Amino acid sequence: MSDKFRNTLLTIAFIAFLFFVAWLADSYLDEYVMRVVRTGLIYVTAAVSYNLINGIAGQFSLGPNGFMALGGYMVALLILPLEQKEFVWFLQPLIWPFRIFSLTKPLFPLALAIGGAAGALGALIVGVPSLRLRGDYLAIATFGFSQIIIVLANNLIPVTNGALGIKGIPEYANVYWCLTWAILTVLVISNLANSSYGRAMKSIRDDEVAAEAMGIPIFKHKLLAFVVSGFFAGVSGGLMASLITTVSPSLYSFSMTFNLLIIIVLGGLGSITGSTITAFAFTILSEALRFVESPINIGPVHIPGIAGMRMLVFSLLLVLLMVFYRQGLFGQKEISWDWVLSHFKNRDYQGVKTCPQKTDRS
């Protein structure tokens, strides 16, 4: 049995195991815990897709909240029931064609795919002008574009209902859909990262001039990374819309990007394993830290609840991380089956890959 075939089987078995765990959790855990789990899975999708552009291709984008917003609004418009649409847009009618149809529950995956397409299209439109820029300029340009998307969400009332947002979105995003998309995202993006295309993207990250001199069309590959990233960001935005059942500009504000940035930096820029683990850890931690925002009495001292305290904690975490542990948890490393098995069999990882051994001439 080849290593590759073995790894594929292990992956399939592991996915089956994950679905089994999801089923157990869904059957025995309470609604609140399941919400945290679903949120965590959605963050996995969002963070891993963000890591493709920032960590793998090395292009510092600050735009994922914009692409998530595109996906989120798109999915909301597609699955919101017709009577709810009339109710939400009672002053100004919703634009055609959304006012004449609504996708039912079995079509939720289709809605998500269209939401992803909206994110991808947004990424294409943002990417073409801004990916010619480098470093700080790219960050500023993508930040600007995502702000534009949020401003549009606030003002395009016939589409978005403005600042009031859209309420009453059906809660189709159960744990199975959230898990399915998290797995799909991790599989597709890690396959891509390990492929020749991913290698080209990493070479751009390491040295743009050398990558171009080795025959890599750099703009095209940055754009590819951006569009794929935008697709999965759009899907995660759509899942989030259906989980929370309302969308509004504030849901997809810049703090979403900030959260994702903390996740991918904490996990290690370029490590998909790192993003996956920290996305989940971040979600749980931010629930656990809710207490810092509620009023606290320490003996005679009374501290009133301060909204946003959690962000302060995370921001501090980010600063400490940058100062003391810039590599993040995983650096650019990944956990692979070869690595896991080498730990079980106590076998040297280098030995797993077979290659002709020749002695160096020097």
Next chain:
Amino acid sequence: MSSKNGSILALDNVTVSFGGLLAVSDFDFTLQRGELVGLIGPNGAGKTTVFNIITGQYEPVSGKVFFRGQDITGWRPDRVTCAGIARTFQNMRLFEGLTVLDNVLVARHSKLRSSMLAAALNLPSYVKEERQAETKAMELLDRVGLVDLAHTQAGSLPYGQQRRVEIARALAADPEVLLLDEPAAGMNPEETMRLMEFICGVRDEFGLTILLIEHDMKLVMGICERIRVIDYGMSIAEGTPEEIQGNPKVISAYLGEEACDYA
């Protein structure tokens, strides 16, 4: 303008300036297929700039570059490389976070025919192509004696080995013309000797045309059939190693430098 028929690479009256500084001026140059030519000159003479013009890094203010008779002036570097001109860099530009093997494989990427979707889904057509690329890359690493370091991170290698990775990477692009910018820099005399043999060997094996920038005169004089000397961006001499060694202009250009060195 003539395309200088018969030559594989031709620079026709090329001028490059950086904010008033003429790095290269009125530079005419031709390479015949299969030649091994040296490009020498004192520091800052404009040698690397000539490479950067050929590979499309810089666009000349005036003049043209022809490759196999085709005007490639103003082409983007990746297009020039795909057309058949590969290079190494004076101050080495390896992809330091990638393994040695991945560094070489990057140069095979432009040969890939599978789409990104096929790659992301690991379709058999892609897997086959990837395997072929890997075989080819391992052959090249074998050629430069680095097979057993294939899975080492490139940035962690010592200088001399990094230089060899860079040459293997350039060869992986299947070039017809290879531009080597000071490949012996940082190598000890023994490594330099082996490099000389290696350069001559790959030229014959791959049917390459090589243009070489080098400060190590023993290397240049030892392997080049023809040498072009530039100083302050202008050609001052061209000829066989013997002719160059005896050329008073060249001696004074270098003496000026050495007078400083030994002052």
